[in-house]
Amino acid sequence: xxxxxxxxxxxxxxxxxxxxxxxxxxxxxxxxxxxxxxxxxxxxxxxxxxxxxxxxxxxxxxxxxxxxxxxxxxxxxxxxxxxxxxxxxxxxxxxxxxxxxxxxxxxxxxxxxxxxxxxxxxxxxxxxxxxxxxxxxxxxxxxxxxxxxxxxxxxxxxxxxxxxxxxxxxxxxxxxxxxxxxxxxxxxxxxxxxxxxxxxxxxxxxxxxxxxxxxxxxxxxxxxxxxxxxxxxxxxxxxxxxxxxxxxxxxxxxxxxxxxxxxxxxxxxxxxxxxxxxxxxxxxxxxxxxxxxxxxxxxxxxxxxxxxxxxxxxxxxxxxxxxxxxxxxxxxxxxxxxxxxxxxxxxxxxxxxxxxxxxxxxxxxxxxxxxxxxxxxxxxxxxxxxxxxxxxxxxxxxxxxxxxxxxxxxxxxxxxxxxxxxxxxxxxxxxxxxxxxxxxxxxxxxxxxxxxxxxxxxxxxxxxxxxxxxxxxxxxxxxxxxx
Numbered sequence: 001x002x003x004x005x006x007x008x009x010x011x012x013x014x015x016x017x018x019x020x021x022x023x024x025x026x027x028x029x030x031x032x033x034x035x036x037x038x039x040x041x042x043x044x045x046x047x048x049x050x051x052x053x054x055x056x057x058x059x060x061x062x063x064x065x066x067x068x069x070x071x072x073x074x075x076x077x078x079x080x081x082x083x084x085x086x087x088x089x090x091x092x093x094x095x096x097x098x099x100x101x102x103x104x105x106x107x108x109x110x111x112x113x114x115x116x117x118x119x120x121x122x123x124x125x126x127x128x129x130x131x132x133x134x135x136x137x138x139x140x141x142x143x144x145x146x147x148x149x150x151x152x153x154x155x156x157x158x159x160x161x162x163x164x165x166x167x168x169x170x171x172x173x174x175x176x177x178x179x180x181x182x183x184x185x186x187x188x189x190x191x192x193x194x195x196x197x198x199x200x201x202x203x204x205x206x207x208x209x210x211x212x213x214x215x216x217x218x219x220x221x222x223x224x225x226x227x228x229x230x231x232x233x234x235x236x237x238x239x240x241x242x243x244x245x246x247x248x249x250x251x252x253x254x255x256x257x258x259x260x261x262x263x264x265x266x267x268x269x270x271x272x273x274x275x276x277x278x279x280x281x282x283x284x285x286x287x288x289x290x291x292x293x294x295x296x297x298x299x300x301x302x303x304x305x306x307x308x309x310x311x312x313x314x315x316x317x318x319x320x321x322x323x324x325x326x327x328x329x330x331x332x333x334x335x336x337x338x339x340x341x342x343x344x345x346x347x348x349x350x351x352x353x354x355x356x357x358x359x360x361x362x363x364x365x366x367x368x369x370x371x372x373x374x375x376x377x378x379x380x381x382x383x384x385x386x387x388x389x390x391x392x393x394x395x396x397x398x399x400x401x402x403x404x405x406x407x408x409x410x411x412x413x414x415x416x417x418x419x420x421x422x423x424x425x426x427x428x429x430x431x432x433x434x435x436x437x438x439x440x441x442x443x444x445x446x447x448x449x450x451x452x453x454x455x456x457x458x459x460x461x462x463x464x465x466x467x468x469x470x471x472x473x474x475x476x477x478x479x480x481x482x483x
Contacts, residue, residue: 003027011112023101038113046116058177064396079179089149091140101191114295115181124172133167144403147188184297193409205481212248217433221258224268238275248446266340277329320405327384344429358461369425376421383415424473445483
């Protein structure tokens with residue numbers, strides 16, 4: 001889908017949703033004149049400061065070479081040498097949407113006016129996004145202290161020293177001080193992070209629909225979702241989740257009575273467990289929206305005070321820790337989904353045949369879905385392990401901490417894919433149980449969700465391979481998230 005709208009690039013106010021629009025819908029970027037003026041002032045100040053004294057990465061080497069002064073007569077080549085030496089990424093290339101996300105985030109960060117890069121680099125990034133020109137950016141080479149390899153590859157591509165992966169624009173000059181100023185950012189990690197956060201948030205929204213379908217198939221007790229219950233312990237995510245379930249389960253205001261005094265935890269504790277994940281996702285979104293609008297380059301070229309500030313804003317502990325927590329919360333959510341699938345195949349809870357099987361005695365029905373779901377759950381469990389418990393000591397001992405935020409994000413991508421499979425298995429079970437039971441669904445968006453799922457998923461009761469239907473259900477979850 002193409003988005004013909006424009007995303008204003010001002011260095012402030014860029015939202016994660018804007019990044020997704022540019023990355024996946026080719027929305028146009030539009031730097032404001034004020035942002036370009038601010039970048040120009042920052043560039044002029046950086047040149048002035050470099051002429052007066054030492055400025056890290058401009059008049060000196062980097063890392064453990066921070067005290068080595070660059071020969072002024074060779075300053076023109078210092079930036080290019082720095083980019084060439086740092087463009088050592090490897091691994092698989094980033095997908096196109098991730099590269100576009102990196103580019104728009106870096107453009108917006110530069111528009112914040114703290115880097116000191118020449119404004120022509122902002123214009124070049126904007127032009128490349130507009131015409132669909134994409135650099136080749138390798139995935140491996142970052143540990144959460146700046147995406148040096150990825151951004152060096154982008155800078156050298158803009159300069160004409162590396163080939164474009166697709167399209168292209170005329171090369172731009174790299175000023176002596178532009179190199180470190182351009183690569184001193186975590187924009188590559190942030191680009192992947194925003195897309196991962198978006199995809200997981202959509203999946204969490206679909207979880208409400210799938211759980212409500214299972215609730216109806218099992219004749220759940222709605223007391224667990226009552227407003228009074230959640231007002232007594234008002235964690236925001238739990239309150240939000242319970243309210244959404246009430247929206248889905250009733251059209252008249254009174255929730256239906258259940259078959260049991262108390263349901264299994266998969267239904268009864270869903271708002272509490274899902275609520276923790278919802279709150280964690282909100283926190284991740286808050287961290288990301290700070291960082292995509294941050295002038296976090298080291299050094300910070302501050303036009304208000306006329307100074308260069310050397311600092312540690314390259315640290316990404318906030319995002320690494322937030323993603324670690326989000327994956328842990330997601331694992332709990334996925335456990336409940338697998339538990340509800342097991343409830344659906346249990347006659348004592350569903351009132352239907354074992355494994356929702358129809359046919360000759362001994363038919364297996366959807367028995368295999370439990371195996372598939374728990375395989376995916378095992379993958380998610382491994383991906384949920386915290387990455388922030390390790391660190392790295394590099395550059396001759398000077399750089400002695402790393403957050404590994406890049407790995408936290410990629411583990412989240414793996415966890416999200418695994419949870420999509422778990423939830424798809426539950427969706428297949430819920431739709432099959434509702435078909436078999438003929439339960440009348442409430443006149444809410446839940447009825448629309450069931451009609452959509454029933455139209456998309458084959459109604460086959462004889463034992464048959466379920467692989468294709470799992471894939472169909474996985475794809476269907478994004479559409480359910482909108483209901």
